[in-house]
Amino acid sequence: MNFFKVFHSNLSDIVTKLGEAGDLPEGLDTSRITCEPPRDATHGDVATNAAMVLCKQAKMKPRDLAEKLAPEIEKIAHVVSVEVAGPGFINVKLSDEFWHARLKDVLNAGTDWGQSDMGEGQTVNVEYVSANPTGPMHVGHGRGAVVGDALALLLAKAGYKVTKEYYINDAGAQVDVLARSVYLRYREAFGETVEIPEGLYPGDYLVPVGEKLKDVHGDKWLNADEADYLEEIKTFSINAMMDLIREDLAALGVVHDVFSSEKELVDNGGVEAALKYLEDRDLIYTGVLEPPKGKTSEDWEPRPQLLFKASQFGDDVDRPLKKSDGSGTYFASDIAYHFDKFQRGSDQLIDVLGADHGGYVKRMKAAVKAMSEGKAELDVKLAQMVNLLENGEPVKMSKRAGTFITLREVIDKVGKDVVRFIMLTRKNDAQLEFDFAKVTEQSKDNPVFYVQYAHARCYSVFRKAMDEFDGIDLSEANLATADLSHLSDESEIKLMRLMAEWPRLIEAAAKEHEPHRITYFLYDLASEFHSLWNKGTGDVSLRFLHADNLELTKARLALLKAVSLVIASGLLVLGVEPVKELR
């Protein structure tokens, strides 16, 4: 439970009560009041801006208002002191017992600690990866995959009903190119020497697809016209590529709930339906676009085309729905796809895309606004580039030279947990450096290791405790019965406070759609824990295990258990497995 929320509601009650008693005007708007951890810990445990926010309405000076609120706040359970500071902040200090109670909450909740009902069961559709089915995934896709997956897990933890979705772009020109490329590999499988011309996909990964095609269908297409084989080979190839991609995703621990096919959508008339919907609302017309400025485009010629009135919904210009050959643009089918997602009952839509799609965001948001009549909201997270490094030197990659590094190779080299964690050590829209040497290093420079090490350290103490205390019961239930009043050192309190803030962090991160905050939180928690551990090197009384004091030991173990649970809980949201031992 997010105790800041509880505090907020206590505070609202106080304002109401004072209003009824005539000490304050009645019916003050308390919605802008915030209760949060003060930046500076010496200011206490909870800081509220209540007095500053209410002063205008109450027609009082903020500090006077604060002084009025303070005695009431002091009556709230576990509040040990209330102080008015600065321009009118009210700083509240909570008792150690309060933190002890939160520690018990953690033990009782286990890795469910942090689970929130903020989402109120609202439905969110997170679309991510959606790599074209034309080849194996590269590292950039991997970032989108991790960001999307972690975001989905995060939203689920915050109480949303989440659908994880993959959109298969199996209807455009690219899959025709794929089919033609595979056809050449098919001929190659019969012993022919082929050269992959410019414009087709040269990758080796299509060789086995050509061979399999031969195995399944024999030589029936060797001398056939393209029109006879293209569709069948296309379907065959797309399936093969999707198998490949699904394997890559599985290796990364990413599992989608729904795979949607663009082709199916088109075949089922989804695009027409969506365009009809827009047409009925007079949002489509035939017009001529201005040529793009500042960029020399020789082959540009003004041409009337079917346009969506995107500019009515915040886009800069209206956007084309049909190509010059009359077929639909990608945008047209994407409108249909988002329409479909909305109609399937999503209150919120999230797309995780590569940063190169940045120019696409406005028009898609406009489309969603139009298609949902403002009811659904689309948020687009752009996953920026990943730069692969080896000891600080950029890894040179070239498709031609065959030195292109796939996502799978990276996963196989460093493990999925490392990939997932590192991908979330930057916010999604900042470029990310992925250094093979650094991410596998066992030192504090490596955040994955640093956090995992903290978790492993907890377990190292558990093992030692089992040994020294003759198989002591380390279950949460038993540890929760410990006399926690033994936990009073500053570092111990800090740890408990951090863990108590975990639910609030989940809610904030979920609200902002920023899973990377989890990694930073875990780093902080690990840091606080390492710090306490090291205090024990100088001050023996702060060590966790005391052969002569079972009660103290039990309390310390309860703290350790909670730390390990919160770290595990956070890693779970990242899709990373907590380790109990480091080799």
Add this chain to the structure above:
RNA sequence: GACCCCGUAGCUCAGCAGGAUAGAGCAACGGAUUCCUAAUCCGUAGGUCGGAGGUUCGAAUCCUCUCGGGGUCGCCA
């Protein structure tokens, strides 16, 4: 030309839902190991948050303008 992202310590980056004296890590310097893994920790130093206005009791955070870096810009997805 328009739009999007970025600009915070020498370097790499956080900055929580507008809050108080802006934080970590690296690098630099000085310390801690008879002890549950020192694979770690503690301390010192380092900043006009690119710049200028505005909104606000209060701005790194929101708005406008401006400078610098990156990206995108009908008939690719």
